[in-house]
Amino acid sequence: MSSLSKFRASISIIIVLLFSLERAQAQMPFADTHIHFNWDQKEIIDASTVVNKLRQAGVDFAVVSSTPSTLALELKQAGDDLIVPIFSPYTHELGRQDWYLDQRTVELAEAGLRQRLYHGIGEVHFMSGFRPRPDNRIFQQLMHLAVKYEVPVLIHVDSGNEQAFLDICRRYPQLNLIFAHAGGNLAARHIRTIISACNNVTIEFSARDPWRFDGLTDVTHRLLDSWRALVLEYPDRFITGTDPVWKVTRTQTWDQADDGWDYFEQLIDYHRSWIADLPLQVQLKVAFENARRLYNLPQPRQ
Ligand SMILES: [Zn+2]
């Protein structure tokens, strides 16, 4: 074979490989377990556009938390089986500031869960400035509702160590808890402690992409060794999501609409790319199966 033919042959092999890789990635079922459709996003994007974006990206289902919580139901109307709404305790536009003082939060949660409108509770933030105590009465009542209706709870704890989350997962051993945004302040060794201490915790990797709190992957979008080792050791304990809110990276923007959905495609490509570097069985679990089990959803279409 001439060197030109050899060159052509290797080029076609590379092209075939690239196409099969792309096909494999396109076919991998994907659960986006962390999206928002908030009032300050709805100012610039409507529910049907969000649903189209999810469909075009090949998402099998997306778990949505909204402020106010009823917007998650509006997205559900537009997206049907694609959308899994969870109950946000932020029931009005500024609810994040006072939900834990308001008994009505519990009443609305119970009404929505009883009717099976919501399939989880969250996102609940424990952050400075918005931090109820973990023994807050309203939070405790919400956790008891989650146990009663057997739904998971998505919790965002901003903390320099694992203790704050351990306090919660040890307090509610019968509850399925999701630790939001691993790859941020807490290192893989902290998350390992949580995984070993609490069997009821699933770890979620949203919003720790290179554009926000970069702490999960290297420059080639490969999981850092410490995270990779942990995921391979506990492949049933990890899920991911895009969390397409953008202004988390900014300050002084309370007067501006959140344009996070403009970046959704970039975010989902990133998650698909680090997942594609894992062994195939683990890919399926992290990209889809663990979340499907957690939210008790049917097997995907064939
Ligand atoms: Zn969060």
Ligand SMILES: [Zn+2]
């Ligand atoms: Zn979020």
